[in-house]
Amino acid sequence: MIREKIKKHSILSISVSIIFICTLIVFFATEASYNAIESASLWVRNYFGYFYLYLGFGCVIALLLLAFSKYGRIKLGKPSSNPEYSLWSWTAMLYSAGMGSGILLRAVQEPVFMQQNPPFNSSLPAQTVALEFTFYQWGLTAWAFYGLFAVIVGYALHVNKKKVRISATIEDSVKSNTLKNSVDIITIITTVFGLVAAIGLGTTQINGGLNHLLNQDFGLITTILLCVFISTVACYSAWQGVNKGIKIFSNLNIIVTLGILLFIFFTSDMKRILIAFFTSTYHYIIDFIPMSLAIGNYNPGLEFLTGWTFYYWAFWLAWAPFTGIFIARISKGRTIRQLLLGVLIIPSLGTFFWFSVFGTSAFQLIEQWGIYNNEFSNVFSSIFVFFEHYPFATFLNITSLFLLISFLITSVDSAVFVLSMFTDKGDKNPSKSHRVIWSVFILLATIALVLLGNIKADINVLGAVQRLLIITSLPFSFFIIIMFFLFVKDLRKNKAIVSKTKP
DSSP states (O other): OHHHHHHHTHHHHHHHHHHHHHHHHHHHSHHHHHHHHHHHHHHHHHHHHHHHHHHHHHHHHHHHHHHTSGGGGOBSSOTTOOOSSOHHHHHHHHHHHHTTTHHHHHTTHHHHHHHHSOSSOOSSOHHHHHHHHHHHHHSHHHHHHHHHHHHHHHHHHHTSOOOSSGGGGTTTTOOOHHHHHHHHHHHHHHHHHHHHHHHHHHHHHHHHHHHHHHTOOOOHHHHHHHHHHHHHHHHHHHHHOIIIIIHHHHHHHHHHHHHHHHHHHHTSOHHHHHHHHHHHHHHHHHTHHHHHHTOGGGOOOHHHHHHTHHHHHHHHHHHHHHHHHHHHHTOTTOBHHHHHHHHHHHHHHHHHHHHHHHHHHHHHHHHHHSSOOSTTOOTTTHHHHHHTTSTTHHHHHHHHHHHHHHHHHHHHHHHHHHHHHHHTTTOSSOOHHHHHHHHHHHHHHHHHHHHHTTSSTTOOHHHHHHHHHHHHTHHHHHHHHHHHHHHHHHHHHOHHHHHHSOO
């Protein structure tokens, strides 16, 4: 009976076995595992780093061309169907799943780092360059990776009526079941590593916030307990499903995020923030191509790109399968054009304004101090240090801790739901037992990553995450090219659908 169940759910069995073996190796050979990951990441960086860069740029161009082509009119669903979710709920869910706690992690630290260490020489003020490059790393390219998966899977799911699996996007061209199953397993492994990276970073930031607020030194055990708590609540949310758990948490996240954003905006120099937002957005647009290709004066150098852009592109790639599929799952009734332009533009502009508010306000604080002593250099506590200079600092810090937890829960429950769809034969409403299994194994893998990030004194969880994701995202960096070309081929063949759509 057990053997029959394993055979019936072979993708689940193989995937959790691989993750469990990797987890055990890290548990029992933590330092050796870290050294192996570090060596492999250096190899990938040296040989494929710039490939990541060019791939990101290619995704943006490809999706813009697709959105404005005749295929952009195709509706994901029946021609008469309406969007399943309102624009507000749709945006809230895709943003919570796609960015989540990262905007709190980097809100102050990244713009200030870019200001103090300009990525490239420019005649522009350092503050403008800092925001411009931050926008670059969080803007169109990140969402293009997500949008690529979302539109391909959405088309397969809602137009071709395929199962919710990445392999469904290529099954008309690839007949080998072994190859299709391998694609799904690689997708799952990549997704899990990207997810545990986010949980590891988020829980470490929560720990940093607690240390700052309570003036304590909570260590590794506290971070692990936070992982357990978040995974448990996320499991319950995923158990409830999209409409009950995930949608409620996502809407709550956006409301609280907007509340914090507007409070900082109205208690800071609003005029200066708006000028910084529009100026940096303008320069981001006109400098997008040379930044994306790292050419001429816009090349920050291999070391800088490795620590920042290559890592970011690897992170977005690792999150692209589950985020893209989740976006596809909630985008029924929208056209390809609505999906792509909505995914590319709405969250990008929201993120740009977020960094403009926090970054510009942090720049002004540094000017007031007259000297900068790395007050915002710690990625895990910078935002809590920042809030200390505003009214109701304690309330802001506590609210931010709540938001961090809520964002992580939303990211985890979305991923658990999507992974369960993968392994439960592409069912849109997967078995609850699959949701529990994935919650448990994600927790174990997260604890392993946290251990990796604490094995040496000169590294942290962020360092471990950077090295790991550059490796695990590499297979997908090749696969998405193949997937996109097969998708375009399918669109061109399906002339009947195009002819039924209204101009």
